[in-house]
Amino acid sequence: MTRNTFDVVVIGAGPVGENVADRVAQGGLTVAIVERELVGGECSYWACMPTKALLRDTAALRAVHSLPGARAAVTGEPDVAATLARRDAFASHWHDDGQVTWLNQAGISLFRGVGRLSGPRTVEVTDTDGDRITLDARQAVVVATGSGALLPQIPGLAESAPWTSRDAAAAASIPARLAIIGGGVVGAEMATAFAALGSQVTMVARDGLLPAVEPFASDLVAEALKARGVALHLLTEPESVHRDESGTVRLALADGSTVEADDVLVATGRTPGTGDLGLEHVGLTPGAWLHVDESLRVVGPDGTPGDNAWLYAAGDVNRRALLTHQGKYQARALGDAIAARANGTPVDTTPWGRHAATADERAVPQVIFTDPEIASVGHTAASAEAAGLRIRAVEYDLGAVAGAALHADGYTGRAGMVVDEDRKVLVGFTMAGPDVAELLHAATIAITAEVPVDRLWHAVPAYPTISEIWLRLLEAYGRED
Ligand SMILES: Cc1cc2nc3c(=O)[nH]c(=O)nc-3n(C[C@H](O)[C@H](O)[C@H](O)COP(=O)(O)OP(=O)(O)OC[C@H]3O[C@@H](n4cnc5c(N)ncnc54)[C@H](O)[C@@H]3O)c2cc1C
Ligand SMILES: NC(=O)c1ccc[n+]([C@@H]2O[C@H](COP(=O)([O-])OP(=O)(O)OC[C@H]3O[C@@H](n4cnc5c(N)ncnc54)[C@H](O)[C@@H]3O)[C@@H](O)[C@H]2O)c1
Numbered sequence: 001m002t003r004n005t006f007d008v009v010v011i012g013a014g015p016v017g018e019n020v021a022d023r024v025a026q027g028g029l030t031v032a033i034v035e036r037e038l039v040g041g042e043c044s045y046w047a048c049m050p051t052k053a054l055l056r057d058t059a060a061l062r063a064v065h066s067l068p069g070a071r072a073a074v075t076g077e078p079d080v081a082a083t084l085a086r087r088d089a090f091a092s093h094w095h096d097d098g099q100v101t102w103l104n105q106a107g108i109s110l111f112r113g114v115g116r117l118s119g120p121r122t123v124e125v126t127d128t129d130g131d132r133i134t135l136d137a138r139q140a141v142v143v144a145t146g147s148g149a150l151l152p153q154i155p156g157l158a159e160s161a162p163w164t165s166r167d168a169a170a171a172a173s174i175p176a177r178l179a180i181i182g183g184g185v186v187g188a189e190m191a192t193a194f195a196a197l198g199s200q201v202t203m204v205a206r207d208g209l210l211p212a213v214e215p216f217a218s219d220l221v222a223e224a225l226k227a228r229g230v231a232l233h234l235l236t237e238p239e240s241v242h243r244d245e246s247g248t249v250r251l252a253l254a255d256g257s258t259v260e261a262d263d264v265l266v267a268t269g270r271t272p273g274t275g276d277l278g279l280e281h282v283g284l285t286p287g288a289w290l291h292v293d294e295s296l297r298v299v300g301p302d303g304t305p306g307d308n309a310w311l312y313a314a315g316d317v318n319r320r321a322l323l324t325h326q327g328k329y330q331a332r333a334l335g336d337a338i339a340a341r342a343n344g345t346p347v348d349t350t351p352w353g354r355h356a357a358t359a360d361e362r363a364v365p366q367v368i369f370t371d372p373e374i375a376s377v378g379h380t381a382a383s384a385e386a387a388g389l390r391i392r393a394v395e396y397d398l399g400a401v402a403g404a405a406l407h408a409d410g411y412t413g414r415a416g417m418v419v420d421e422d423r424k425v426l427v428g429f430t431m432a433g434p435d436v437a438e439l440l441h442a443a444t445i446a447i448t449a450e451v452p453v454d455r456l457w458h459a460v461p462a463y464p465t466i467s468e469i470w471l472r473l474l475e476a477y478g479r480e481d
Helices: 015-026 041-045 048-065 080-090 097-105 165-169 185-196 215-227 324-343 381-386 402-407 437-448 466-477
Strands: 002-011 031-035 109-112 114-119 122-126 132-143 147-149 177-181 200-205 231-234 238-243 249-253 258-261 263-266 270-272 311-313 365-368 373-378 391-397 414-420 425-433
Touching: 002 015, 002 114, 015 031, 015 041, 015 097, 015 132, 015 324, 041 048, 048 080, 048 165, 048 185, 097 109, 114 132, 132 324, 165 185, 165 263, 177 185, 177 249, 177 258, 185 200, 185 215, 185 365, 200 258, 215 231, 215 373, 215 414, 215 425, 249 263, 365 437, 373 437, 381 391, 381 414, 381 425, 391 466, 402 466, 414 466, 425 437, 437 466
Parallel strands: 002 031, 002 132, 031 109, 132 311, 177 200, 177 263, 200 231
Antiparallel strands: 114 122, 122 132, 147 270, 238 249, 249 258, 365 373, 373 425, 391 414, 414 425
C-alpha cells in the first residue's frame, strides 16, 4: 500500500478542516486533508449558505413591505424559481472545484476518500474504487468530520422518506404542505423559509420553540410564525409517522392530534461524524462526540490526552458550539498550537491565550435567521444562573428606539442584556427584531473584552440608529453614583 508522510493530516474538509489546514500550512508545516464528499463540507452545500439564500429574498421583500413608499413599487408575486436558482448558485451547484483550487493555491494536499485512524499518527484513506493509501503524520492528526442529522426512533419515520436538513436546503421545489419535527434552529429557520416560499407549514416542537434562547425572543418568533399561518404544536412529539400510497405523510402526536403533510423534515439535532473513523484503534469510542482540552487535543475518560497527545478535534465533532464561525475559531487556535509545538515555541492555553478557544465557553455569537431575526452572544439569564453566576438581567422594547421606528413601520422587537453583578461586566446580550444580525458584533466585543458597564456609558451609539438600544438598556440597568 502507498504511504505518504506529512507534518499534519486533517480528516474532513468542511469549513473547519480547511481552516486548520490553512493555518498549519501558514505555520510552515506540510499538510494533507482527506475528504469523502465535497470540499467545503455541510456549511457550503447543505447548511449555512443554501439555507440563508432560501431565506434572503423573502426577508428583503418583507423589509420593502414595511415602508409604504417602497411597497408601492413592488407589485408582482415572489419568483420562487429565481430564489431556488440563486440558492443553487450559493451552493456552487454542489461542485467543489472552486474550493479545490483554493486548497491547491494554499499548498494543501487533498486526498479524496474516507479517512480512518488505523493507529497512532496514521490515517488510512479508502477511495470510491476501494483503493487505499496510508498517510503518516509527524506532528498531528486533526479530526474535523463534523456532524450529521439525527433521526429519532419514531415508529414509521425512517420508512416515510423523511427530509433531513440536507433535503430542505437543496429542495428542488416547495411542497404544498411541510411538517417539521423539531423546534430548534434548523426547524425555526426552515419554517420561516418554506412558509414564505408558499408551503403550509406545521411544526412539532417537543421542548417548545427555540428553547435555548431568551424567552422574549422565541415568543416573538412564535407570534410571527403563527401570523404567517404556521401551525405550532408545542410540548408534544410524534408517536408514529406513516406515508400512505397517495404520498401523504401522517404524524400521530402524543397530544392526540394528527398532522398531514406532503413532506416531513426532521430537525431534531445532530450526531457526531465519528461512527466510521477507526477511533477504536486509538482507544476511543466510535460514534461518540470527541472531548477536548483547552488547545483542542482529544482527551480520554480521564480528561487527559494520554498517549494521544498528537490527536486534535475541531468543529461540530467536539460539540463545543455547532457553528461554522466557532469551529473556524477553534481551527485558528489549534492550528497555531500544532505549529508552535512543532517549532518548539511557547503554547499559551491560559484563558484568552492565543492557543485556547476560550470564547467557546464565554462568548459564542449566533444569528438565527428567522423573521424577526435573533442575534445573541454569551449567556441567557437562565443559562447564566444555571452556571452559578450572580446576575441582573434587563430588557427593553426595541421598537421604541428612534432608529428602529425609522427602519420599518410597525418595527417589533425586544432586546436584553445580562450583567455579572460580581464583576460588573456583560455576560449575555440578545436582540430579536428585523435586521438585528449586523448589530451583534458590538455585543460580542463588549463581552469578550469584558468592558466594565461603567465604561459602556461612554460608548455612544449614533443617532438615529437601532444601536441606541445600548443606551436604553444601560438606562434600564441604572448608573451607579
Ligand atoms: C441546516 C443548517 C444550517 C446551518 N446554518 C448555519 C449558519 O447559518 N451559521 C453557522 O455558523 N452555522 C450553521 N450551521 C452549522 C454549520 O453547518 C456547522 O457548524 C459547520 O458545518 C461545522 O463545520 P465542520 O467543518 O465541523 O463540519 P462539516 O461542515 O460537517 O464538514 C465535515 C466534513 O468532513 C467530511 N468527513 C466526515 N467524515 C469523514 C471521513 N471519515 N473521511 C473523510 N471526510 C470525512 C464530510 O464529508 C464533511 O465534508 C447550520 C447547520 C445546519 C444543519
Ligand atoms: N443560523 C445558525 O446559526 C444555525 C442554523 C441552523 C443550524 N445551526 C446549528 O445546527 C445545530 C443543529 O440544529 P437543530 O435545529 O437540528 O438542533 P437543535 O438541537 O437546535 O434543536 C433540535 C430540537 O428538536 C427537538 N426535538 C428533539 N427530538 C424531538 C422529537 N422527537 N419530537 C419533537 N421535537 C424534538 C428538541 O427539543 C430541540 O429543541 C444547532 O446546534 C445549531 O447551532 C445553526
